[in-house]
Amino acid sequence: MAQHPKIPNKEIKPFSCGLAILSVYDDGSVLSPEVLNLTEDDLVDKFAAGVSMVASLSVALSYPTLAAALHMFINTYKNVLAVAVFSIASVKKAVALASKEERTSLSASLTMTWDLVV
Structure with a gap:
């Protein structure tokens, strides 16, 4: 190992020195080093x-x-769709009440329509 001519051979080993950042002060604010x-x-x-x-x-x-505009439009669309499905169920109910032979199928269609609304 070659030594510098002005440094005597006294087993001087190189070392390093550094700083550990604990916090950063910027314009009156103390911040954590993760900000960097x-x-x-x-x-x-x-x-x-x-x-x-x-x-x-x-x-x-x-x-x-x-x-929030997109969310509001989608929620409004869901509400309008629910009203439309419910009003279709109301029309089917009125027709079924007018016709005695469809009364048995009324309960099945109302149950299916109610599941769509809920």
């Missing part, structure tokens, strides 16, 4: 979680936002 290791995927995941929270809150409060 965020990737773009982490930021996208956090943004998506925030949008999901806004959509959930907006749907729960019936407050229209862009994030």
Whole structure:
């Protein structure tokens, strides 16, 4: 092993020194060191979680936002579909009451229609 000419041969071994970051101070805020290791995927995941929270809150409060619009349209469509299915059942019930021979099939069709609504 070659030694530097100005360092005498006294068994001096190289060493390294470093710092462990415990916290980061930035503009009055103390942050954990994990903040420095965020990737773009982490930021996208956090943004998506925030949008999901806004959509959930907006749907729960019936407050229209862009994030909740699709959910509100789908819920409204489900309600309209339920009313349509129930009104079809009401029409079938009225026809069955008018016709005595369909009374036996009425209970089966109402049960099937009720399962669709629920």
